[in-house]
Amino acid sequence: MNNYLDLSIKEIHELLVKKEITPLDLVEECYTRIEKNSDLNCFITLNKSEALEYAKKLSEEPVEEENLLWGIPIAIKDNISTKNIRTTCASKMLENYVPIFDATVIEKIKAKKMIIIGKTNMDEFAMGSTSRTSYFGAPKNPIDKTKITGGSSGGSAACVAGTLVPLALGTDTGGSIRQPASYTGIVGMKPTYGRISRYGLIAFASSLDQIGPMTRNVYENALLLNELVGKDPKDLTSRKCEIEDFTRLIGQDIKGMKIAIPNYFVSNIVSDEIIKKLNHVVEILKNNGAEIEYIDMKYLDQAVTLYQIIAMGEASSNLARFDGVKFGYRSQDSHSVEDMYANTRSTGFGNEVKRRIMVGSYLLSGENAKIYYDKALMIRNAMKEEFDKVFQNYDFIFGPTTTTVAYSLDENLDDPRKSFMDDVLVIPVNMAGLPGLNISMGENENHMPIGLHIIGNYLEEAKMYQIASFLEEKLK
């Protein structure tokens, strides 16, 4: 068996250019690895015959030497619409839904001639922090198969960490890229809100959702981000930005950079083994000329409450479209339209989704919209202003990504609040629309990965990759 997938993208590209391998070798190796590791349950749908056929076709074409991603396999989270490939959102509601169009990010991936291997497992409609709310069963953490992958982009994280596929797309509403990246020891970026078009992403909480790259290392993450960004007329929240190469600052010195660590991020909610790793990172940074200061920031401890109101409220509105009429699952045996709606939604959605929609509908109903939703948006504004203040004096905000390492698959199953608390350190970034990046700081004594969370100012992803890559090198 070949082991091309253990090589870096650059090395693979060189072999492709030299014609020592073809995209078909890579795709075949992906499926061999996926089948060997089927117990990880990373994928809901494989795109095998189409991917093999496309790889064969590409193998007969000239290699695009300037395009490092040419012929490289990629996995896509199953809430991103892929034309003619089933897109389920890990829900019974969309079990048989086959989109008739591609999301904008998929068009971009296809334009670079990357090869879509399959659709990855996730929490149902991205609601959860463990991927256990999937209708198709939970994915397993490749580092320790008795542990959760995190979520909601758990399948994407697991297939990259398990080296089944070199690259994956995830989505992040309240930490769903960064938290599973932390639990599985990979690199996950949630870019600035609006960097990447959300057209074709099945919405959960529209003002928080963002697509992002999940990869084995920092350089490849930046490389993939290069191809995903851009203003899209189909998504008016997407931003018009200067074209830039996100890899351009990688390798540069970090001397003089100023980093703030909010005291809340190192408070007693975080386990000692994680604080210890963070302290080690702080030492490395100081020894290399960066300045670190511990600061107080208001509202960080309120982030979960804000998130619950905003995310559940927006979700209840976004998921109103699943009514059994035009697409998706419809419950039979209904004698009126009203019955059909209620029956379809009660059997099509899982428990976590139903709970969130019910609470969200309540929060937005009548006077409650003012009491809860408007108040949450006021604090959201105040939280953003706090971040703005910090970024006037600092280049980055650092902290751990999670409060503990990945826990057992059978732990905390009956607590509806746990899924929110798992994301306590990463939610504030979505509230403000800032970019956030997870890289691994190493592992605990049981080899479970521990993640570092790097928060950058708006549109400063390149600078985040610079410091992340520096640390990645030092922590090797």
Place this chain on the structure above:
Amino acid sequence: MEKLTKEEVLHVAHLAKIKVEDCEIEKYQVELKQLLDDVDKIKEIEVENEELLVTPVEHETILRNDFNTRKVEFNELKKNVPVTNGNFVEVPVMVNE
């Protein structure tokens, strides 16, 4: 109060258009109460500026011109429709409910 009343559960389920079976009511009485207690904490948070941040978008969001950008054939759309009748989407009776 440790849990919601049965009527409260049925009220939120009605708002969300979700049917709740009798055997599920007790579970929701507890779980929804836990979440509603959490969100209630928002009332205690003090904030000086009353401005709302609805979205982190700061740029101007201009709608595109209102014209057809893509033509989709009904036969293509139909593939995902649960029940059709000829070129119609079929639903249960809507009148006399």
